[in-house]
Amino acid sequence: MGRSPCCDKASVKRGPWSEEEDAILRSFVERFGNAGNWIALPHKAGLKRCGKSCRLRWLNYLRPAIRHGGFTDEEDNLILSLYGEMGSKWSVIASKLPGRTDNDVKNYWNTKLKKRYLAAVATEATTPPPPAAGDDDNNPTTQASSQPAPPTLPAPLVNLDAAGLDGAVGDNDELLLHKSEQLYAELMGLIEQQQYSTITAAAVDAATTTTSWSSPSTGTTSPTASSSTDGSSSSSNLPWPAVDVHDSTMMPPLSESSGSSSGLFFGSHAFGSGSFQDLLGSAASFDDVMLSQEMLLASKVLVNMISVLMALTAAIRLDVPAKLWARGANAPFPTGHPNPFVLERLLRLLTSCSVFCEHKGSPRHFALTTGDDES
């Protein structure tokens, strides 16, 4: 029992369209549109084609202002970014690219960009885990804020060094822009992943009633699951506390005034008294966060990391496109709970940003320092 087919497949022509058929379809649609019904259009136009086929042919090929091939680097980056943000929503992605069709974008992804994307994932999979807990010499926070030399850090998700960023970094703005786009895409992917992390409703309710943003150090709960040295192993079962990530008091002051340092400033007022630095120091080994059972704290680390990463990736964009910036600032924040795996990855991504800013020589790497340093 299936639904009836949209057309009689025995009586319609299939396969590539001829120039004559294109001309008939183009002429008809330009005069009458789809006449209110794509299914009926081929009969009215005198075409021996399925209505769906006519629609597809018009939308993907005959429609005016359609561009085929020749994707620019900017389009590549946007597709990568949007894919990381929303996945294979090709129609939505195509709508952001004037003249591009969803079919074109989908094909381009499958034949070109997907390989690049998978290569990045493969590179990430071969990188070593973050250093063990208590290895203060590898604390990225303290070194990024007080030492000019790049610290010894966990391997970045996006291998910036492999792209030749050491040395004459400032000479290759295109590369820098590309890398920042990669970071941004990775970040949006993490946010999406975070949104799908699971937690029981009971744990949510329990945590919500016992935690408070204003006193992070006291808002603790005891997870029933044991801590793991592998952050990804038990993530879906941990009863992370609820945290209202839409609470404006938790948000750093994102601003579009990229020319002003204050617009990218993340002071102690945004994170609580120095909590970001403290947390990042702890999170240099994510296990520390787990073992300390400072679950609420960890929740805030996640949110703050996302905020900082958004600003960082926007800051190191050399031209900071307004639309991208706005998208970063307004992107939906996770409403779930920190998945340890995601948190660990975020830490490493943040590390990448930190190193990147150091390489870039950007004065904005103060984003990794405390608010007190800026005043």
Add this chain to the structure above:
DNA sequence: AAGGTCATCAACCGCTCCCCC
């Protein structure tokens, strides 16, 4: 030169969404 392999992309298929009756 011929056969094989791979990349590309137009087109198709089947499903879901959503509007209308």
Add this chain to the structure above:
DNA sequence: TGGGGGAGCGGTTGATGACCT
């Protein structure tokens, strides 16, 4: 309110050409 049907979408297929052996 529920069902029918068109529109739209994402995944997949297949034809074609380029490249390799």
